[in-house]
Amino acid sequence: MSKFWSEIVWGLTPYVPGEQPKLTNLVKLNTNENPYGPSPKVLEALRAETADSLRLYPDPNSDMLRMTIAELHGLTLNQVFVGNGSDEVLAHAFQALLKHDAPLLFPDITYSFYPVYCGLYGIEYQTVPLNDAFEIRVDDYNKLNGGIVFPNPNAPTGCLLALTEIERLLQANTESVVVIDEAYIDFGGESAVALVNHYQNLLITHTLSKGRSLAGLRVGYAVGHADLIEALHRVKDSFNSYPLGRFAQAGAVAAMQDRAYFEETRQKIIVARGYLEVELQKLGFEVLPSGANFIFTRHSQRDGAELAARLRECNIIVRHFKTPSRIASFLRITIGTKNECQKLVNALKEILEVSNLQTLI
Ligand SMILES: Cc1ncc(COP(=O)(O)O)c(C=O)c1O
Numbered sequence: 001m002s003k004f005w006s007e008i009v010w011g012l013t014p015y016v017p018g019e020q021p022k023l024t025n026l027v028k029l030n031t032n033e034n035p036y037g038p039s040p041k042v043l044e045a046l047r048a049e050t051a052d053s054l055r056l057y058p059d060p061n062s063d064m065l066r067m068t069i070a071e072l073h074g075l076t077l078n079q080v081f082v083g084n085g086s087d088e089v090l091a092h093a094f095q096a097l098l099k100h101d102a103p104l105l106f107p108d109i110t111y112s113f114y115p116v117y118c119g120l121y122g123i124e125y126q127t128v129p130l131n132d133a134f135e136i137r138v139d140d141y142n143k144l145n146g147g148i149v150f151p152n153p154n155a156p157t158g159c160l161l162a163l164t165e166i167e168r169l170l171q172a173n174t175e176s177v178v179v180i181d182e183a184y185i186d187f188g189g190e191s192a193v194a195l196v197n198h199y200q201n202l203l204i205t206h207t208l209s210k211g212r213s214l215a216g217l218r219v220g221y222a223v224g225h226a227d228l229i230e231a232l233h234r235v236k237d238s239f240n241s242y243p244l245g246r247f248a249q250a251g252a253v254a255a256m257q258d259r260a261y262f263e264e265t266r267q268k269i270i271v272a273r274g275y276l277e278v279e280l281q282k283l284g285f286e287v288l289p290s291g292a293n294f295i296f297t298r299h300s301q302r303d304g305a306e307l308a309a310r311l312r313e314c315n316i317i318v319r320h321f322k323t324p325s326r327i328a329s330f331l332r333i334t335i336g337t338k339n340e341c342q343k344l345v346n347a348l349k350e351i352l353e354v355s356n357l358q359t360l361i
Helices: 040-049 063-073 085-097 114-121 163-172 226-236 246-257 259-282 304-313 338-360
Strands: 027-029 080-083 104-107 125-128 147-151 178-181 202-207 220-224 285-287 294-299 316-318 330-334
Touching: 027 330, 027 338, 040 246, 063 080, 063 220, 063 246, 080 085, 080 226, 085 114, 085 147, 085 178, 085 202, 085 220, 085 226, 114 125, 163 178, 220 226, 259 285, 259 294, 259 338, 294 304, 304 316, 304 330, 304 338, 316 330, 316 338
Parallel strands: 027 316, 104 125, 104 147, 147 178, 178 202
Antiparallel strands: 080 220, 202 220, 285 294, 294 330
């Protein structure tokens, strides 16, 4: 703390990202990264970018990338915005579109960056409780609001909302912006991008960090009505004209174009998720139905924090959230390769067996 701080800094409660350990021998299942490397075509594109042209600023509007994304989704260039990770895209959306007199609404259990943006930009918000099955109920959002935002599938629960429900939400909320954060939609959900041309208040954010294995490159994007996208550009160009460097733009274009690699890796993850769900259930875990590259699970008898600590001793890291208390018994486990999932299952078998023996003695 310092007397030199601007007043707003005193009141900030920053987001705490999952651990990025320095050790390399860990099975890392804590931050929902893709266990497979990026497409070889991405690496080729990055190598080609290592050139004298690095002395020049990149294209400030990332036109080539935006065009590639637009074509992929059947949209136009002015319906696409790109940023330095979808976190940055979301931050701009909060500032550009979600600050109004009425409170912004989002679920009580959701991506914990949302309240942080509200704190940063002075946005009033209200949380809407998930139901007992940890699902979003769209009827609960039928109240005065200055905007609505949630991930689909939700994080950290992994639960998916059907497209028909999202459409019902949009029909009931025509006067405020609805942001659907589709960071994890690549793993089995139905994207709301199909609705963009029908609802001028719908903004959808995507990331290349998960489905496209590019968390290290930092690229995310938003699609929506051209007026919403213009608002994002106004904020971006009042903040940083060049959020995406030459590497990020070139790598992202190659990743979006390599559909075959994307399909192959996401299918492997969906299959491994099915395997993990079944194996964990056999061990006495409840697993929430997941449409994401992670699962949210709790054991009928063991404490979440204790299990996370025991797994860490076996060099496996998963994510545990202490708050809110309603989810303190859960673990959020990223889907790794089949081999990593097997290691996790074996470690849990051992941990649970040893604990059972201790209870018997
Ligand atoms: C729900 C959700 N949205 C957005 C993000 C941000 O992703 P990125 O900034 O890597 O694009 C994450 C990251 O884990 C997330 O879980």
